[in-house]
Structure formats: structure tokens, C-alpha cells
Amino acid sequence: xxxxxxxxxxxxxxxxxxxxxxxxxxxxxxxxxxxxxxxxxxxxxxxxxxxxxxxxxxxxxxxxxxxxxxxxxxxxxxxxxxxxxxxxxxxxxxxxxxxxxxxxxxxxxxxxxxxxxxxxxxxxxxxxxxxxxxxxxxxxxxxxxxxxxxxxxxxxxxxxxxxxxxxxxxxxxxxxxxxxxxxxxxxxxxxxxxxxxxxxxxxxxxxxxxxxxxxxxxxxxxxxxxxxxxxxxxxxxxxxxxxxxxxxxxxxxxxxxxxxxxxxxxxxx
Amino acid sequence: xxxxxxxxxxxxxxxxxxxxxxxxxxxxxxxxxxxxxxxxxxxxxxxxxxxxxxxxxxxxxxxxxxxxxxxxxxxxxxxxxxxxxxxxxxxxxxxxxxxxxxxxxxxxxxxxxxxxxxxxxxxxxxxxxxxxxxxxxxxxxxxxxxxxxxxxxxxxxxxxxxxxxxxxxxxxxxxxxxxxxxxxxxxxxxxxxxxxxxxxxxxxxxxxxxxxxxxxxxxxxxxxxxxxxxxxxxxxxxxxxxxxxxxxxxxxxxxxxxxxxxxxxxxxx
Numbered sequence: 056x057x058x059x060x061x062x063x064x065x066x067x068x069x070x071x072x073x074x075x076x077x078x079x080x081x082x083x084x085x086x087x088x089x090x091x092x093x094x095x096x097x098x099x100x101x102x103x104x105x106x107x108x109x110x111x112x113x114x115x116x117x118x119x120x121x122x123x124x125x126x127x128x129x130x131x132x133x134x135x136x137x138x139x140x141x142x143x144x145x146x147x148x149x150x151x152x153x154x155x156x157x158x159x160x161x162x163x164x165x166x167x168x169x170x171x172x173x174x175x176x177x178x179x180x181x182x183x184x185x186x187x188x189x190x191x192x193x194x195x196x197x198x199x200x201x202x203x204x205x206x207x208x209x210x211x212x213x214x215x216x217x218x219x220x221x222x223x224x225x226x227x228x229x230x231x232x233x234x235x236x237x238x239x240x241x242x243x244x245x246x247x248x249x250x251x252x253x254x255x256x257x258x259x260x261x262x263x264x265x266x267x268x269x270x271x272x273x274x275x276x277x278x279x280x281x282x283x284x285x286x287x288x289x290x291x292x293x294x295x296x297x298x299x300x301x302x303x304x305x306x307x308x309x310x311x312x313x314x315x316x317x318x319x320x321x322x323x324x
Numbered sequence: 325x326x327x328x329x330x331x332x333x334x335x336x337x338x339x340x341x342x343x344x345x346x347x348x349x350x351x352x353x354x355x356x357x358x359x360x361x362x363x364x365x366x367x368x369x370x371x372x373x374x375x376x377x378x379x380x381x382x383x384x385x386x387x388x389x390x391x392x393x394x395x396x397x398x399x400x401x402x403x404x405x406x407x408x409x410x411x412x413x414x415x416x417x418x419x420x421x422x423x424x425x426x427x428x429x430x431x432x433x434x435x436x437x438x439x440x441x442x443x444x445x446x447x448x449x450x451x452x453x454x455x456x457x458x459x460x461x462x463x464x465x466x467x468x469x470x471x472x473x474x475x476x477x478x479x480x481x482x483x484x485x486x487x488x489x490x491x492x493x494x495x496x497x498x499x500x501x502x503x504x505x506x507x508x509x510x511x512x513x514x515x516x517x518x519x520x521x522x523x524x525x526x527x528x529x530x531x532x533x534x535x536x537x538x539x540x541x542x543x544x545x546x547x548x549x550x551x552x553x554x555x556x557x558x559x560x561x562x563x564x565x566x567x568x569x570x571x572x573x574x575x576x577x578x579x580x581x582x583x584x585x586x587x588x589x590x591x592x593x
Contacts (some may be wrong), residue, residue: 062330169344
């Protein structure tokens, strides 16, 4: 294949890193692929690192030493995050989304892969330093956001089910009371899905009173897990007091007025 | 910011494209970002296109003319796909995965974001030419694979639920009989989730007799949708005849022998 140009190496390395967030990649790997000196590869990486930093595209961390290499962390800059959240506000505040009973239809947005990826990167950035081992969610609508958070953190996703399944083996189940509608529901987590005493974060799409989140925390305590943080896409202004504390939310749904066809949703700071 | 080096531009453009699969990106956009002549940007793009092609990293298509630009299509080369599927076979054939009743625990693999992304890219590649407008799945375990397929195709994901929800408005529901265990179940799709007469593909994790897939096809016919293709990660050798035909499957589960602690799973060609 002959000698590689720097721009060719940079294109290939950028793709390789982006597909492996939060993963240590050795310099030797690239040196072997390109049959290049480690010093050339190092210089390529400085270029990538600097331009990513300058434009707020992500953080490329280099680790020195024999086991050295580089790690890419997705990074959503402050301006970019604000613009992204504003765009979500704009989409979500569409009165056409109001459903009978004063509910707001958000499913299409939550299942939009590009939205989910960005939300996941924002959550990952927030919780990276806590060094979670697993990302936990509950079916169904939390899954896209949690999957993309798990992708950005390079950690396994664990999905709590609403009933135990024969295809998942023995499970720990819990009945819980939803915080807002006071209904009794069940949630279940297969024993083999999560080792005891794991460090986890919880990701979900929506929090009203926090009954589901509290149920998840309770269920996780049966696994002696440490819940390091909770991230939700949208919470509600009412009730003000939730059943869990210290969670992180990107958006707040203040009001859905069915009569006046008005939705008030704001960024959460 | 001064003049950009080619390798800097290539790093930034590679990231931008990878985050927007199957999306037309205009050359003018990059020319403006880098304050560079379109001819320089064109040359950057040729370098990226050629090296991606040479290494089987994806297809960068350029479109000439006023509305011109470029489109990135993820591409999993034949060798890479075979190696990836072999790795899945290896992971799935672990006898430790056998559950009581002869079921095989695959949840952790399906919820592995990196696996889901690669499977999604393989499905996207397979179905791209059919030009689907929507990717459809059914909760729960199909979601990661379908989301990543939708990401690679840049199409919305539509998730059929197992019951209708107040947060999703009026829905079309259907009772169906699972093909293998002959149980009656329900599935439901909100009216607003899918416009009438859409062109769709169906993605799911597993197919035994195909009862669920047939149910999805039937439900989609209520929306007058054209089902262009069906992709599943794993199908089973038995029953040989499925309730739907012409689906595409990556792996075949031939046997789970609880007594002998043996799993036979093979790539599907």
C-alpha cells in the first residue's frame, strides 16, 4: 500500500476513535496499521487532539508509558448543548403534541437516534467522572437514551423489565407504586444482568413524581448496587418534590394546557 | 483562527460525516467552516473517500451540481462482517448462557451498544437500496438493533408496544398468536407514529416461528405500509418453515441442549 499521507492516517484514526468512545487505544495499534513510526502517529494525534479541543468536538486524552495510548471522550460543548436543548424545546412545545388527558407525545423525539445520541453524550459527560460500571434503565422509552449513554461511556446497558421473562432466567422482582397515578406496577431484573455491588447510573426519559426512579433505586439495592447518579431527559414542575433527590434533568415540563393548546417546557439549569 | 491544515480539516469532516450517516452534507458548509476554497475541500474529500474505500471503512458518495455535496454510508466489509459474526457465535455458544427450559440468555449481547451499532450497520447496508422511510421494531429487545439501524439509515424508528399507552394517544391494536408457544398476545401502534402508506423495514432480535413478525406485518397492513424487508439477528433452525418469508438473519440457533450443556449456533449465509 506504500506510504500513507498524514491526512489519510488522520481520517482512519478519527473514525476508529469515534467508534470506540472511552476506550484505551494503543499507539502501537496505529503504528502497525500504518507501518509508521510511533513519533509520526503521536504527531497525528496531537493534530487531532488540538483541533477537536479548539472546536469543542471531544476530548482526546493521551496516556504515556508502555501501556500508553489514547482515549476519546465525546464532548458536547456548552454552546452546542444549549442550542441542542433549545431545538428540543422548540420541537416538544408544539401544541400538536398534546394528547387527550393532557399528556404530551414525545415518543418520536426519544426514538430519534440522533437526538438519543446527543442526549447520551451529554449524560455520559456528566457522569463520566463518577466512573460507573453499568448504565441502568427501565423499559421501554428509556432504552434509546440509556443505550447511547452506555455507548459514550463504553459500559454495558442493563434494562429493568416490567415482568420477569423465561428468556432471562431467575430475576429479582419488586412491586412499586407510581408516584403520580398511584398505580401498583412490577419491575424485574434478571440476576445475571448485574453483578452484586456494582456502581451504576440510572437513565430514563421522564420523571414526574419519581416513583419509577425510586422503584429502580430500591430494586438496585437488592443487588447492593451504588447508584451514583440519575439522569432524565424531561422532568415536570409538579410535583415539585420528587421521591428521589439529586437527579439531573435536561428539560422541565411546566405545563400542558389542553384547553388553551399550550405547552410550556423550559431548559433545566 | 488562521489557515487550517488539511489533516485538521480531514479530522473535523470525518467526525461530522460519521455522526450523520446517509445524510446529504453540502460542500459549502465545510467551505464556510474552514474559509477554504471548494476545490481544497473537494480534494480533502477525495482523500477521505479513497482511504475509506481502500480500507473498507464506509462509502463516501459525492453528488455534483448546485445542490451537491457528500453522503456517508456506513459499510461493513465482508471480512469484517464475517469476523464480527464469528465473534458473536463464540460469545453466544457459551454453555453458561443456557437457562432453565432450554432458553439462551442473549440480553447482554443485544444490549451491548457496540454490537448493536455493528448489527445496525449491517442491516442498513442490506436494506439501504430499498429506500425505507421508517425502521419498525417491537419492544423490548429489538430496540437497540433497530435504533442503530435507524441511525445508520438516518430514518425514524417506530416501536410497536405490547399495549396502548395514554402517553401515545389513539392506537391501532392487534391480538396475535405467538408462533412457537401459541400464546395470545397484543401489540399496538399509535396512529401518529407512522403515516399511512409508508415504506418500512422490520428489525427484531429473534425469530422462532415468526408469529411476532407476522403480527407486525399484519399490524402494519392496517397502516397500509409496504414492508420492504425483515432483518433479525438470530433465527432458529426449528421450525424450518416460518410464518413470514424472505427475511434476512445473521445467525441461526440450531440447538440448545440443556442436558449436555451444548449450544449450536452458526452464521447464516
